[in-house]
Amino acid sequence: MHQSVEIINLVLQLYEKEASGGLFDFAKLLYSHQDGVLLICSEPGDRYEGYEAIMHFYEAADVPGLEIRVDGLNAYGEGAFGWVADQVTARLPNGIENPVRHTYVFHREEDGWKIVHAHISVGVSDESLGV
Numbered sequence: 001m002h003q004s005v006e007i008i009n010l011v012l013q014l015y016e017k018e019a020s021g022g023l024f025d026f027a028k029l030l031y032s033h034q035d036g037v038l039l040i041c042s043e044p045g046d047r048y049e050g051y052e053a054i055m056h057f058y059e060a061a062d063v064p065g066l067e068i069r070v071d072g073l074n075a076y077g078e079g080a081f082g083w084v085a086d087q088v089t090a091r092l093p094n095g096i097e098n099p100v101r102h103t104y105v106f107h108r109e110e111d112g113w114k115i116v117h118a119h120i121s122v123g124v125s126d127e128s129l130g131v
Helices: 005-020 024-032 049-063
Strands: 038-040 048-049 069-080 081-091 096-111 112-121
Touching: 005 024, 005 069, 005 081, 005 096, 005 112, 024 049, 038 049, 048 049, 069 096
Parallel strands: 038 112
Antiparallel strands: 038 048, 069 081, 081 096, 096 112
C-alpha cells in the first residue's frame, strides 16, 4: 500500500464543493457508473444503490455553506483500487458543528479514480446503543 496524494486531492475537492456549491456536479464526475456502486449514511434508511440513486442524494445535499474542517485524512492506493478513511467536522450554515466520518473506496477507471463505495456517518456512543 502507498499513500495516494491523487485520491487525497479528489476528496479535498469534494469538501470544497460542499462549502462553495457545485457538489452535485462534482459528484456526477466522481462516482462510478458501474454496477454495485453504493452510498450509506447515518440514518437507518440512508442506503443509495446505483449511480442514479446516489445522484438523487447529492442533488438534495448540494446546498452551499457547509464548511468542512478535515481533522484526519488517510488515503491509500494499490493497483486499480484506493480507499480513504477520514474524520471531519462539518459546520452547518446555522453554526452547529458535527463530527463526521467518511470511508470511500475508489476504483481506477478509464477516465480516472471513481468512487464505488462511500460511507458517511456520525458516530454514536456504545452507551446510547445500550451496550
